[in-house]
Amino acid sequence: MSSELVDNTVAAPHASGEALGAHGVSHLRALEAEAIHILREAAAELSPGVLLFSGGKDSAVLLHLAHKAFWPGRIPFAVMHVDTGHNFPEVIEYRDRMVERYGCELIVASVQESIDRGRVREETGPRASRNRLQAVTLLDAIEEHGFRCAFGGARRDEERARAKERIFSLRDDFGQWDPRRQRPELWNVYNTFLRPGEHMRVFPLSNWTELDVWRYIREQGIELPSIYFAHRREVFERDGMLYAVSPFVELLPGEEPFEETVRFRTVGDMTCTGAVRSSAATLDEVIAEIAATRITERGETRADDRISDAAMEDRKREGYF
Amino acid sequence: MAASDVNALALDALDPQPVELLRLATAGSVDDGKSTLIGRLLYDSKQIFEDQLEHVVEVSRRRGDGHVNLALLTDGLRAEREQGITIDVAYRYFATPRRKFVLADCPGHVQYTRNMVTGCSTADVAVLLVDARNGVVEQSRRHAAIATLLAIPHLVVCVNKMDLVAYDEQRFAAITADFTAVARRLGARDLHFIPISALHGDNVVERSENTPWYEGPSLLELLETLPIARDRNLRELRFPVQWVIRPQDDAWHDYRGYAGQVASGVVRRGDEVVVLPAGIRTRVVAIDTADGEIDAAYPPLSVTVRLADDVDAARGDLIAHPDDQPQLARAFAATVCWMSEHPARERARYRLKHLARSTPARIDAIEHVLDVATLEHARGASELALNDIGRVRIRVAEPLPCDPYAANRATGAFILVDEQTGDTAAAGMIEQPLA
Numbered sequence: 068m069s070s071e072l073v074d075n076t077v078a079a080p081h082a083s084g085e086a087l088g089a090h091g092v093s094h095l096r097a098l099e100a101e102a103i104h105i106l107r108e109a110a111a112e113l114s115p116g117v118l119l120f121s122g123g124k125d126s127a128v129l130l131h132l133a134h135k136a137f138w139p140g141r142i143p144f145a146v147m148h149v150d151t152g153h154n155f156p157e158v159i160e161y162r163d164r165m166v167e168r169y170g171c172e173l174i175v176a177s178v179q180e181s182i183d184r185g186r187v188r189e190e191t192g193p194r195a196s197r198n199r200l201q202a203v204t205l206l207d208a209i210e211e212h213g214f215r216c217a218f219g220g221a222r223r224d225e226e227r228a229r230a231k232e233r234i235f236s237l238r239d240d241f242g243q244w245d246p247r248r249q250r251p252e253l254w255n256v257y258n259t260f261l262r263p264g265e266h267m268r269v270f271p272l273s274n275w276t277e278l279d280v281w282r283y284i285r286e287q288g289i290e291l292p293s294i295y296f297a298h299r300r301e302v303f304e305r306d307g308m309l310y311a312v313s314p315f316v317e318l319l320p321g322e323e324p325f326e327e328t329v330r331f332r333t334v335g336d337m338t339c340t341g342a343v344r345s346s347a348a349t350l351d352e353v354i355a356e357i358a359a360t361r362i363t364e365r366g367e368t369r370a371d372d373r374i375s376d377a378a379m380e381d382r383k384r385e386g387y388f
Numbered sequence: 389m390a391a392s393d394v395n396a397l398a399l400d401a402l403d404p405q406p407v408e409l410l411r412l413a414t415a416g417s418v419d420d421g422k423s424t425l426i427g428r429l430l431y432d433s434k435q436i437f438e439d440q441l442e443h444v445v446e447v448s449r450r451r452g453d454g455h456v457n458l459a460l461l462t463d464g465l466r467a468e469r470e471q472g473i474t475i476d477v478a479y480r481y482f483a484t485p486r487r488k489f490v491l492a493d494c495p496g497h498v499q500y501t502r503n504m505v506t507g508c509s510t511a512d513v514a515v516l517l518v519d520a521r522n523g524v525v526e527q528s529r530r531h532a533a534i535a536t537l538l539a540i541p542h543l544v545v546c547v548n549k550m551d552l553v554a555y556d557e558q559r560f561a562a563i564t565a566d567f568t569a570v571a572r573r574l575g576a577r578d579l580h581f582i583p584i585s586a587l588h589g590d591n592v593v594e595r596s597e598n599t600p601w602y603e604g605p606s607l608l609e610l611l612e613t614l615p616i617a618r619d620r621n622l623r624e625l626r627f628p629v630q631w632v633i634r635p636q637d638d639a640w641h642d643y644r645g646y647a648g649q650v651a652s653g654v655v656r657r658g659d660e661v662v663v664l665p666a667g668i669r670t671r672v673v674a675i676d677t678a679d680g681e682i683d684a685a686y687p688p689l690s691v692t693v694r695l696a697d698d699v700d701a702a703r704g705d706l707i708a709h710p711d712d713q714p715q716l717a718r719a720f721a722a723t724v725c726w727m728s729e730h731p732a733r734e735r736a737r738y739r740l741k742h743l744a745r746s747t748p749a750r751i752d753a754i755e756h757v758l759d760v761a762t763l764e765h766a767r768g769a770s771e772l773a774l775n776d777i778g779r780v781r782i783r784v785a786e787p788l789p790c791d792p793y794a795a796n797r798a799t800g801a802f803i804l805v806d807e808q809t810g811d812t813a814a815a816g817m818i819e820q821p822l823a
Contacts, residue, residue: 090622091406093408096689097409098409100649100689101690103649104630104690110631134678135677135678136647139639139676140635223481231479251502252506252509253506254510255649256742256803258741258803274479274481279488
């Protein structure tokens with residue numbers, strides 16, 4: 068493992084805790100320690116596992132935490148990107164760079180391949196998105212590789228269905244989440260028992276908020292894709308949200324592209340991830356902006372959650388991340 | 389003080405003081421106004437985002453609720469909103485400049501014991517609601533019993549709906565006296581009472597002018613100032629080995645580290661330690677993190693410990709100080725909360741998970757069932773049904789390094805897993821290690 072990784076990090080584990088007394092622990096240290104504990108438990112009991120990496124800020128933090136959990140050893144699981152084929156080019160470039168830096172094996176599960184093989188049918192029309200199709204590709208890949216757990220960077224503060232989900236979330240033989248059949252989660256003693264065909268989604272960042280993630284990124288010097296910071300981009304407006312102009316989205320009559328200074332709060336499929344008008348070009352500026360905002364990241368920038376009252380819950384029941 | 393500080397949060401964003409994490413669990417009966425209290429806490433401390441609030445306003449209107457139903461903020465599942473019931477524990481997050489809060493919202497009625505145990509197992513503080521009109525009812529005793537059983541260090545009783553008893557001081561005093569008697573019997577540690585109206589916001593975030601006779605803090609002020617750091621057990625070292633790190637590459641050829649999260653006590657470089665259950669004595673030569681070596685580690689830090697001798701320690705082992713070791717027990721008496729629809733019976737076999745070790749286990753005897761409403765022990769029961777709390781004797785296949793739960797919430801806790809269904813059958817708290 069290169070020493071460059073160690074130099075990247077700035078704070079000693081107890082440095083920011085000093086102000087809390089001799090054995091005080093700041094909340095970021097407590098969240099970090101909890102996430103590392105979860106990563107080690109799942110790696111020990113649910114091997115083989117895989118870390119779902121979208122190139123977004125949460126998966127960037129997750130990968131960094133995985134590195135810390137097993138350092139100076141290697142991360143004992145592969146990294147998987149469920150590739151819709153509708154990605155921001157900056158994010159793919161970032162993904163490849165991170166995987167190489169951490170020395171992980173990269174598995175790309177391709178939605179295009181699922182379409183070509185007839186596993187899913189592509190949506191049509193100007194509002195077509197491959198977001199929902201990802202679930203099939205993801206479940207096929209989990210089955211094909213025999214993964215017993217898939218780590219995700221999801222947080223409970225993101226969305227009301229996620230607020231109900233366990234850290235170790237059981238999925239049945241069909242990949243479904245059943246909120247009524249969740250196992251009670253007691254202390255930090257996790258029940259990892261699986262029957263044939265079942266797997267777990269494991270969420271080490273469950274107790275983090277968006278602001279925690281950003282502060283940790285700053286504290287640890289974690290690199291992010293450039294689209295998180297303000298830049299000029301050709302966009303168009305639809306349903307009150309700004310979308311990047313790309314070959315993957317057809318403009319509707321009356322939709323005119325224009326240039327705007329924007330950044331992204333989440334990273335997903337280009338067809339359903341909106342940008343926000345922002346001049347925040349540095350981590351400090353982004354953090355100030357997030358701390359002051361009165362709108363959640365998914366509410367502001369994700370069209371996929373607007374389909375219905377329970378859009379996220381419904382997709383999770385189908386096996387979505 | 390709390391409310392005005394909340395706005396400072398945005399200003400503090402760039403240079404936050406290190407804040408503590410406080411985990412709280414809330415419990416109340418169906419109509420005690422718990423969802424309203426949580427909604428009020430989040431709303432008055434400005435932690436509700438506009439899109440979430442718009443959603444609640446819109447759904448309330450569509451359902452014809454006649455008011456903004458703050459309970460919709462916490463009912464996240466389709467069935468919960470359609471049926472107006474709360475199925476499962478939900479987790480909420482809010483922060484003030486002094487603390488960050490993780491709130492486990494435990495449903496009042498559906499499978500109450502199981503859900504409440506889930507929410508309470510990690511809590512520093514339990515917030516229990518009592519309806520000022522009804523006083524201490526069976527459900528209040530049940531909640532107090534579970535919170536005490538789980539050894540939650542602080543209990544805060546919110547006497548709600550004070551507006552409906554004309555903010556009557558005598559009424560509050562009577563409920564306080566009743567509840568204190570129950571809590572004393574249960575052995576509760578630190579007990580607080582606050583007269584509130586969740587609906588109107590009295591004493592939730594701001595202190596209320598309607599209760600001039602009440603001199604204590606508002607709920608949020610109390611949550612900000614309860615001394616939780618001293619609740620952490622820094623006495624006996626308990627370091628469970630989760631993972632052995634052996635890179636075996638050129639740069640770290642001979643490296644062997646024992647990774648885990650400190651459960652209690654303090655481990656320092658140079659300490660004499662013993663690796664259990666083998667009982668091998670050795671010394672700590674280094675405490676590693678990916679950020680570099682540190683001199684000492686304490687709860688809840690996740691670290692990696694290197695030992696002087698080439699001991700053969702593995703996942704599931706426990707590192708302690710030689711002069712303060714846990715007992716190695718092959719059997720113990722324990723209180724269990726039964727969580728499975730298949731009842732517990734004597735001689736039934738399970739897989740028991742304790743720290744990072746799991747081992748076959750058998751229930752040797754069911755000693756009594758606790759009536760959580762009356763707090764009486766019923767002897768002679770042949771089984772424990774779903775949501776029962778009872779005392780059992782358990783035998784395990786391998787000796788476990790353990791402590792009584794009352795002394796150590798980490799090494800005294802375990803779960804039982806039903807290996808046929810995979811379900812978590814019970815949450816267990818060790819009372820007494822036996823032989």
